Amino acid sequence: MNQPPLSDSTSNQPLQNTLQQNAESSTLGGGIQGTQGNNNIQIQGSENQVNNINLTLVLNEKTIEQTKNSEQPIITESGLVIESSGSWVLLQGYFFQTETVRQHQDGTLTVMIPSESSQDDATIQSLRPDRWGQSQLTTFAYRNDGFLVKVEEIEAESRRDSYIWKLTLKPANIEYGGSTFEMSYQERDQTYSADDIANLRGRRILLNDPPKQVIDAKFYRPASANNQMLETLIRGINTPIQVENCVLQPLYSVYKDRPKLFLELARLMAIFSLKAGDVVEQVLELALGPIEQASVHVRFRGRRRKKYVNVEPSIIEIEGDCPLE
Template sequence: MFTKEKTLSTELKGQRTLAAIIFTDVVSYSAMMAANEEYTLDLLRRDFQIMKQLCQQFEGKVLKTIGDALLMYFPSAVKAVACAKEIQSSFAELAANLAPEEVLTHRIGIHLGDVFFNGSDVMGDGVNVAARLQSEAQPGGICMSQTVYDVVKNALALTATELAPKKLKNIPGSVLVYQIPPIHPTPFTAQAEIELLDQEGSSNESELVIYSSGQWVLLHEHFFQIETYSQNANGKLIIQIPSRSVQDDATIQSLRPKLDQSPLVKFAYQNDGFLVKVKGVESISRADCKLWTLTLEAKPVKLDGKTLEQSYKGRKQFYSADDIATLKARRLLLNDPPKLLMLQDAQVFSPALAEREVLEKLIQSSATPVSIENCVIQSSYSGYKEQPKVFLELARLQAIFYLKAAGVVEQVTELSLGPICQGKVHVRFQGKRQQVYAGIEPAAMAIEGDCSLVSQVSSNHVAGYR
């Protein structure tokens, strides 16, 4: 089985570039094919679909499949490694709910090097080394070159084991490699390694960082894990939600439109968020669950130059529309500045507080039906603090919705949450504002800091505005 992706010849033809390459393969694939070829191919197609979706989430491109191997390209080593970790995490979660014969175990190799896109193929050092590194990876694990590790070790807070320099087949010299072990035991994990994984499990929360919300969607005020996401010929979104509880069934059923008067509801998936109308709700019963199919009509945010945020001239500082947008994002992600309770008592009036009140009104104002008032990272924590990974994924999705639907940014290029340490979660965000003038690049926004997971509401916080 060999498939070349369409994007290879149309977008990358003739280019030579430095790229992060991921190469994957399946452990004991030949033996499984010999035992049951058709069944193994079905499992492989299932896993390829998962990997392709995650590759797209992390802004990569699938270049081709070769038998049980998948070749992916990323312009960023950080996103390549984050994607690889999410792939192995997703497969570990999938395996927990499947019979052993339904599970494929994958190895992943990653290298950062020079590649050349030759029309319908890709070649070069980056591809060759990545292919060799995957054979060095543990089943269910990731193996990367020192080149990759040096780039990503600080950004991703990796727990990786340095190995002795390796002589890789047909690669000149030796390559120092780093291993990220499997997240959960696999059928190929030795008993000693299983015990080590169990010992390390309790400390993973302090190192947990997420870069995507996986297959979660925000719909109205609820979260669901979807099975498929697509867009039909009429531009409507189609999502399928497998339900395994009567509560899920009742919640989805309540969204069914009545006389075409469906209200606008929240929707977010991956790096996009907007208001939608629910146009259709259907269900079928399966052996393991009820599968709901929802048809949604998106109402994306559209702003013109007349409806962008206002600017404001303070006593000592001028706040442009982009500055106000940054304050909105900082409130949403870091609770900085914390929400101000408006004071009416003239005895506590001061010029600094008056300016702070104006800024608070600008933070909460919006040219869209969605406005920002509180920090969604804090507000999400109480319901999921016993499930740190779920909390990070859902808080991220909530933040995506408000960043996009409130018109703070037009594009989210990065939003990572974690690790959680001493009652705070680390947040890293990058996005692009709406393009206002033709020929002028839209303003970029970058925010990084720690968000306290304990809510702090301020009535007189004026620091930074004096």
């Protein structure tokens, strides 16, 4: 029996008294914005600064109960290292377990998702293009790849008392991993190349290092101008999404009692953010774990986009421990 998909769009009631009691407003990594207290998370960005994205990841009480009551055994945190997200897929802020994912010659994707509940059916149907055939850009991540897509078509086949959903996705025409016009930056005696800034952006996504710095134009001070400029570059200029905070920390508060599931889902979210945040074009390796003393070890290696014919693309490597609480 498959793990029930983590989706439920029929009820957007906030999750009460399950996460942190203080509903502190927070901004999560990769442009994922929300409030930890009610557990509503938004992903915001733009496609070539033209089409706005406003996608919502809703983790409600039923989602948590499905996770806790699944047949997946509880696995202790000690020694657990995840290098694959298995059959999980991230789509418009929801996590599903897939039957197959097929990439066609024209770049479109066919995703087969089994469903055994009316909540799953309603969630998938909500992704349909509108009556004019238009659909908004949405997040997608599977295995070692992630990007922005549009849902072109949704079909369903009934099998006994359940559905098998077939989704056709078209990737947006976006180049990831750095543009030719990326900026370098010099402050005082230190110079940051475009690759250095991409490395800092990746470290924020995976390690919360450097953490988000507040930019307040109302209280401009010459002494802080350099820090504000560097912060702006780390967040990203003309990138598909803004990178503001670590993506691992908020998921841990929800799935800390299921470390294997947490690592698999966090890995998908991280891969999407690393790609759409223009850190790398290709993820070569991403291993999460083990979790020890409320920190998770991270090992990452990825290749940036090749900008010049005679220059090999840079490799970004990041390793360290990310605090989860």
